[in-house]
Amino acid sequence: MNENEIQLKVQALVDGELTGPEAKEWRGRLETDAGLKELHARLTAVRGLMTGAELPRTLPESGDFHWSQISKAIEREERQAKHLARPASGANWLLRWVLPLAGVACLMLFLTLQQTTRPDLGxxxxxxxxxxxxxxxxxxxxxxxxxxxxxxxxxxxxxxxxxxxxxxxxx
Structure with a gap:
């Protein structure tokens, strides 16, 4: 591990983000390495200063409210997907086949009725x-x-x- 990864692991230990066996391993390293012990002490002191200086922030609604909104949005999207996945009706068949054929017929009519004289270029x-x-x-x-x-x-x-x-x- 390089120096940066070691510092990140010590910071994760201070923040309580390491798993049980990994945290136990890093606590053992702290006891044997004076540099790591000093870094751990500094990070713990900074964490203590920040904890005392932070203002408490509370959500206006409970966390359940936000999760219920997310689940409702997911259900709404699933209903819309099912609505769009319905089989095509007879009107859709008409739009799918007759409309393009009518467009091709109009194009052919336009091309056949177009004037065949050459333009006057002087x-x-x-x-x-x-x-x-x-x-x-x-x-x-x-x-x-x-x-x-x-x-x-x-x-x-x-x-x-x-x-x-x-x-x-x-x-």
Whole structure:
């Protein structure tokens, strides 16, 4: 045992928390070890000082009242658990099977009635397979060859540069 465990055992002996054989063993150790005897004396003195200085505290109700409240709460929870564990009725069967099927049917109806036209993204397709897209400062053009073997994508990014900015840029 390390020093801390020994001190805790002596304190448990002072508080009366040790069992009969264990308390007898530690009392025997106290008689042979002077350090343990001194620690026991100090802890006993502190316990005596604390006992005289503590104000008595009493519960407003008896301990039986608290235990009866606890037992009532346990019984109440058991009754609720039995109430919730009852077998399902016909209405529950309806909710369990028909309601999800109705939801799936509504989803299928929504998906089939949804508009199938493509949204307008501002992209125009010319007769010669040119694809154009214009956004604020960016123009995109796609050209396809006659046999569709090659596609060229042209990005035109227009910069609005002033003359002095161009001079600074070129320096």
């Amino acid at each position: 992209i125009s397709l010319g007769s010669d397979h040119e694809l154009e897209l214009s956004i604020d400062d960016l123009d995109v053009m796609t050209f396809n060859t006659g046999d569709d073997a090659m596609s060229v994508v042209w990005l035109d990014y227009s910069l609005d540069l002033q003359q002095d900015e161009i001079d600074l840029w070129l320096d």
